[in-house]
Amino acid sequence: MAFVQRMVSDLTGTEAPNDEFVTLVVREHPKLDQAVQLDVLPDEIKGLKSAGEIVVLEVKNGETKNLVVTLAEFNKLHKDIDQILDKAPGLRGRRPGYSPGSRA
Template sequence: MAFKSVRVSDISGTEGSDEDFVTVVVRKHPELDEPVQFDALPDEIKGIKSAGDLVVLEIKNGETRQVVVTLAEFNKLSPNIKDIIANADGLRGRRKGFRPSAA
């Protein structure tokens, strides 16, 4: 006896080989608590259009929320926003300019 594995599009139910499919990861959606993924054929998702240049922000003030804005809207925060983000601290390691005391 042998077993045959068949890959099927979660969108249309169309069968295909592994090479025919793409994996779509949904990282954030109002009805989801955590990311999910599904299989689709490229033709099934070709109509998805990019929203353009987006900036994803995480705003922390006791609680954390994620905000997605256009690049144009983000740039309105300050006339020198490019310098601000170029000199901003990364999330890992020490803050820029920090030197531990040599005591």
């Protein structure tokens, strides 16, 4: 007896060799509470259009809300936003340019 494994697209059910598939990860979606992955063929997703340059933000004030905005919209926050970002501390609270073990 032999076992035969075949791969089919999660979107269309189209069968193809394993090496033709790509993994499409859906990180956020209003109907999902966790990320999921789909096995798809490149032609099935070639029509998806990029939103362009985006910035993903997280706003915290008791609860957390995620925002996705265009880079152009984000840049409107301040005329020197790039310099502000360069000076901003990381999530670990370290000063920019600081590394553990240094005496700076």
